[in-house]
Amino acid sequence: xxxxxxxxxxxxGVGKTTTSASISTGLARRGHKTVVIDFDVGLRNLxxxxxxxxxxxxxxxxxxxxxxxxxxxxxxxxxxxxxxILPASxxxxxxxxxxxxxxxxxxxxxxRFDYIVCDxxxxxxxxxxxxxxxxxxxxxxxxxxxxxxxxxDRILGILQSKSRRAEMGQDPVKEHLLLTRYxxxxxxxxxxxxVADVEEILAIPxxxxxxxxxxxxxxSNQGLxxxxxxxxxxxxxxxxxxxxxxxxxxxxxxxxxxxxxxxxRMFKGG
Amino acid sequence: xxxxxxxxxxxxxxxxxxxxxxxxxxxxxxxxxxxxxDYLPELQRELLEVIRKYVQxxxxxxxxxxxxxxxxxxxELNVTxxxx
Numbered sequence: 001x002x003x004x005x006x007x008x009x010x011x012x013g014v015g016k017t018t019t020s021a022s023i024s025t026g027l028a029r030r031g032h033k034t035v036v037i038d039f040d041v042g043l044r045n046l047x048x049x050x051x052x053x054x055x056x057x058x059x060x061x062x063x064x065x066x067x068x069x070x071x072x073x074x075x076x077x078x079x080x081x082x083x084x085i086l087p088a089s090x091x092x093x094x095x096x097x098x099x100x101x102x103x104x105x106x107x108x109x110x111x112r113f114d115y116i117v118c119d120x121x122x123x124x125x126x127x128x129x130x131x132x133x134x135x136x137x138x139x140x141x142x143x144x145x146x147x148x149x150x151x152x153d154r155i156l157g158i159l160q161s162k163s164r165r166a167e168m169g170q171d172p173v174k175e176h177l178l179l180t181r182y183x184x185x186x187x188x189x190x191x192x193x194x195v196a197d198v199e200e201i202l203a204i205p206x207x208x209x210x211x212x213x214x215x216x217x218x219x220s221n222q223g224l225x226x227x228x229x230x231x232x233x234x235x236x237x238x239x240x241x242x243x244x245x246x247x248x249x250x251x252x253x254x255x256x257x258x259x260x261x262x263x264x265r266m267f268k269g270g
Numbered sequence: 271x272x273x274x275x276x277x278x279x280x281x282x283x284x285x286x287x288x289x290x291x292x293x294x295x296x297x298x299x300x301x302x303x304x305x306x307x308d309y310l311p312e313l314q315r316e317l318l319e320v321i322r323k324y325v326q327x328x329x330x331x332x333x334x335x336x337x338x339x340x341x342x343x344x345x346e347l348n349v350t351x352x353x354x
Binding site: 150193197201 | 284285286287289290292293294296297300301304
């Protein structure tokens, strides 16, 4: 039986796909057989972030509708050989993801993989509900910003009432907070919500803090999951998050600002 | 940040505490609504119809809430009647 992890947020543009790519790559690099599924039917992007966009032949909806087998649709990652990608359909309606169809695919994948990472679309519509329905755990990606925090709280409410675990009266979905685009300098100047502020409002355990970094855009430009940028702060922060997801204790890093002297602030800029 | 910005920009940027305060209020409010039973909006609508047979009131003059304690739930109904 695989562990099913949904990467969700409510709000768009906070880093769900970036996170799905890095978390799944991190799990696979540690030897776990991992598959990452793009649930964003009509707006597929995980393939671009993972640099396999030119290898997509069949997709998730083709499998659900019996037009292709799972083996035909799964794309094996070129960098990590225990990692597979199941791309979303670019042309179909979101409603093509039926509950029964998704369940069949997840059950089949569950027999072959250790981890199933579900990359949710933004919003709280059908695609997002399908992505979280079968989850055992949820990584709630949040920016330190009012609309993102509010939407994360909304998604937490949905996880607690509309997931399969909630409907069946089983143990609740295990929730993890991943704070992304964190800028310690702005936090120290009182311009940005701190980790502690967001933890206090959402009241769920912190999985990690990913610092805002130019590396993230550089990596997505090249189709490289940022966790593979091993020398970067964002890459290392994602690696820490994967370790914690697997039960390791890791101290949180990259949460405080590097102190700048009077002269560097005056002449080099903030 | 240029030379002059360093001296002038300190004061009005401490907006994080405002953000936190606003979020705490709206999130608490929305969580309260989330825990209400599903039938509440329908109940409110029907109550409004019944009361309107006798008194003219507007939509926001009927408030329906459920308070849950450990042992029992209390349905609280507040109807504001118009002044004569």
